[in-house]
Amino acid sequence: MVSQNQRQLDQQPDQVLDQSVKEAETEKPLFQRMQVTDDLDTLLATLPPEISSTLTNHPQRGELIEVVIDLGRKPEARFANNWEYLREEPVTREDIQFCSDRVGMFSGDNRAGIERTLHRISAMRNRGGEIVGLTCRIGRAVYGTIGMIRDLVETGRSILMLGRPGVGKTTALREIARVLADDLNKRVVIIDTSNEIAGDGDIPHPSIGRARRMQVSRPELQHQVMIEAVENHMPEVIVIDEIGTELEALAARTIAERGVQLVGTAHGNRLDNLIKNPTLSDLIGGIQAVTLGDEEARRRGSQKTVLERKALPTFDIAVEMLERRRWVVHQEVSETIDQFLRGHDPATEVRLANEQGEVEIYTEAGSSKSTPYGNGKTHLQNPVLPRPTGWRASGQMTPVESSPPHNPEFEQLLDQSWQQADQSKKVRTPGPNGEDWPVYVYPYGISRNLLDQVLELLKLPVVLTKDIESADAVIALRSQVKNHSKLRQMAKNKEVPIHVVKSNTLPQITRTLQRLLDLDPTTAEGIDFRMFTEGSSQDEMEALEEARLAVEQIVIPKGQPVELLPRPANVRKMQHELAEHYRLQSNSFGEEPNRRLRIYPA
Incomplete structure (x- = not known):
């Protein structure tokens, strides 16, 4: 039969919890609402009497972080901002044995606890396996710590907490588990490898609320317990402390793919670590x-x-706990990682609790940087292209300044188009065959410099516009059209045709524009070889001339395939583009240095 005193003792933690939670949820600023329970007297009872008595009435007792007891050295107390010795006599083996006998069993990771408390006692051993040092870390249940990220917790997305040791990751994890279980009525399971989240013993500490706790017999089995929790206990949320191995990372991904919300911590101070x-x-x-x-x-x-x-x-959101009152939030981890890999510092959301206890949220702009990812060399691996500030971003339209053949009034027409572009009015003039010129084109994903070169070289009657509603046609890069359903839908609604460019090269853009204007690109008059030979060497020009003569004198008129002379890879590429311009198929064959081009009839 349990005595009345024992029942009161067992009920005390729950009463402390209920009172702390009620006080924590009052309408006070965040850090004034925080309530702390540390069961410090229980820990002090496990220390030698001389050490315990020094700390019992210490003025900085509330700021105590850990007590260090090393054989042959003075016992040491470490506070938030300083440390001090607890006695002049060095620690003896009897002192260490006194502490070891009063705590729980040391597990495979040399950690022990005190039943129904959050304190952690870690052992240092000599080569013979004997304990020669103890680190007694104070565990505190702090209610109200997650006020800075409660909105993120309620989204149901997986959250990864990062930070240096001692910054409060486990404390925040414990509070998140309680809020999810008690306030949001979620089925929460805690994977407690070292009994650090819910305390030592078979009965978890009341600070985790209704959340359930699964203990891990050996640290190396944590990943198995994670999978077991999902398969056997139907959780909506799994809380994990210290994901540190590849198997645990793989288990976390498996859990996330099953639709379970993950909240965990990992080794690392910042996300880019x-x-x-x-x-x-x-x-x-x-x-x-x-x-x-x-x-x-x-x-x-x-x-x-x-x-x-x-x-x-695996985790949608990452929180970097730089200090106890200053956290950096990455609400889209995928975007942040992509920015890092491209050599840029992403914009970050900083959440800061000021002296009045109010949470301030502001954004720090990112910047370009050189990152030594991969091979140790400092360079931009995959730089993000800067936001455009030119003709499309500013809403301007650039007319072609030269006139097309057979239409001397075209230059004047383009000037009028430019002047009236802001009013979305089109000015037309008949082309040589009665066409409406110019053609207003909306480019998407196409190089502006290449477009300008084509329009200048071929003197095409085209006006570039940023307004799709005033466009007669859209020319877009094939890869962009595939990934941009909104562009396809807008063009369909406006009944504007989309002309696809296979790649951002002069011949491909030229061919697309000529097809758009119903011009025949297969005749010599339709080709300006400056687009192929700009900045080319004499050898490259000779190779292109060889390909042109083969096409115009043999392939097209006689319908016979032609093999060209062996050329370097860069020259063969130019010959391929020239063949494509004539709408002909070409292939490279043979081994270097005798690899050459073969052009086939249409």
């Missing part, structure tokens, strides 16, 4: 090296081999 950690990089999507094509590498202005994210991150 995980990029450099191959063991835990899967938490943020994993990192892989990707080889880009020539055109994509030129478009990005980067090397051909860059680092990119492999998959969606």
